[in-house]
Amino acid sequence: MSRAHEWVPADPDFAARVRASFARQAVMATLGIGLEEVQAGRVVLTMRHRQDLTQQHGFLHAGVVSTALDSACGYAAFSLMPAQAGVLTIEFKVNLLAPARGPDFRIEAEVTKAGRSISVVDGRALEVGAAGSRLVATMTATLMTVLGRPDVQH
């Protein structure tokens, strides 16, 4: 993914902050989703096809792909927020372009707009196999910078 924009982070320690928060998302370990790369305004996650995460035709369930996309988009937005902010997803939309066969998946998210309160992030999930990589899903997510709410603090 070529960079659409060079973002300037509000917090120079953004990468450590993203990694610490990602580690607290228990569902990431449960689903085998790993944090591969953190840049200002950009995050890459990885995961593998697993039989216990499939839908009725043996593909990875769209909800599982969306879980990875949502975290990728959320942390891409979070990387540009002030140090004391929390992040909440307001909404997201997913288009499913091809069956998620795998065996490997790469989930990329990049900030499209970083506003004071509202951020918009675009993500895409690629399956990576012997034959190369293929786009299986895209997401657009809208997120909110949350300040002063103890229950959603960083």
Place this chain on the structure above:
Amino acid sequence: MSRAHEWVPADPDFAARVRASFARQAVMATLGIGLEEVQAGRVVLTMRHRQDLTQQHGFLHAGVVSTALDSACGYAAFSLMPAQAGVLTIEFKVNLLAPARGPDFRIEAEVTKAGRSISVVDGRALEVGAAGSRLVATMTATLMTVLGRPDVQH
């Protein structure tokens, strides 16, 4: 949820067909999502808050809620399709209205349009606790009736 419409199923054995397909979605068992109710054009699922499915603030991850909503919407559409059809999700959009604390969740989906090839389903996820129930998320999903493709057959 009051019924918006009385749908007439193309296949009188729709409920057994939905239950059999749901049982093949391995991720439903992995996430503890159960099939509570099947009617023509309407499906209700249930699940519980689980620590290993949380995001960084201890709420159920939005992707997990979306996984349940996507299956509920998919099977609501599938219940109205011909016996030999497969169902594929084209896209969905989720609005997250409140933190998903639980402890219990009820996920309801009901068909808004059942076309020959395209169906649109609206779903909602409620948390159910001692204080009553509260809407935590809504989904609109677009699904396709698939005929003649062996890899996505019923």
Place this chain on the structure above:
Amino acid sequence: MSRAHEWVPADPDFAARVRASFARQAVMATLGIGLEEVQAGRVVLTMRHRQDLTQQHGFLHAGVVSTALDSACGYAAFSLMPAQAGVLTIEFKVNLLAPARGPDFRIEAEVTKAGRSISVVDGRALEVGAAGSRLVATMTATLMTVLGRPDVQH
């Protein structure tokens, strides 16, 4: 549309405030969209099929239907906001369910969530003709309550 919820407006003069703001949306007059009904958390607009607003098959263009849906959703949210607030649409999603033939259209919007800063509204567009009414499109819109910004003040 049966009321899903009884909303309590923050501003008792909400109806006059909605009507005044609607009158300032010049595009409503240009497209022939009228404000039929204002309640707390609910707005109904009407419009007619017009040849100069069509797409290539002679149906009302989806963007014109969306313009009416967006205003209906925006004013449904606005009706519940404080007197000094402005409203901005963050995003919306439209499903097009049937060709918009008309000749008359009724656009209904009702608030699903009214948060302090974020509101979610669901809308639907019906065509009304000799044969009765038919759902042609649905919208889910996310809106923001804006305070202290002179350029988007009421």
Place this chain on the structure above:
Amino acid sequence: MSRAHEWVPADPDFAARVRASFARQAVMATLGIGLEEVQAGRVVLTMRHRQDLTQQHGFLHAGVVSTALDSACGYAAFSLMPAQAGVLTIEFKVNLLAPARGPDFRIEAEVTKAGRSISVVDGRALEVGAAGSRLVATMTATLMTVLGRPDVQH
């Protein structure tokens, strides 16, 4: 906008077919939207801010921006379809990133997936002024290739 993909059109006369269909969308002339550029899988439209198309704060109404985005996405998909096909929009989602002040707008759409029946197109609307260009809205649209339906034929 750099090309994400080199698409191969099914119909070598795609540009003339797009231009002819665009000319039949009466609403384009009504709103002053012009067809600037047609490539295989890519369309650019232009329009100007007009007082009679504004919302309550004097910005171009989000629905008008969406009308241009929907046509741009539709014709980008249509450019890759067989000569006898019609195109219908199934759904779209718009994120509004900044007030649409203008004075000029450039609307770009590019196909992300061109399937046999379902296409997905991403669009963006930029305002262009003395200070340069700025992204004001993005759209993801899902479209269907329609064959054998006289009412939506090319």
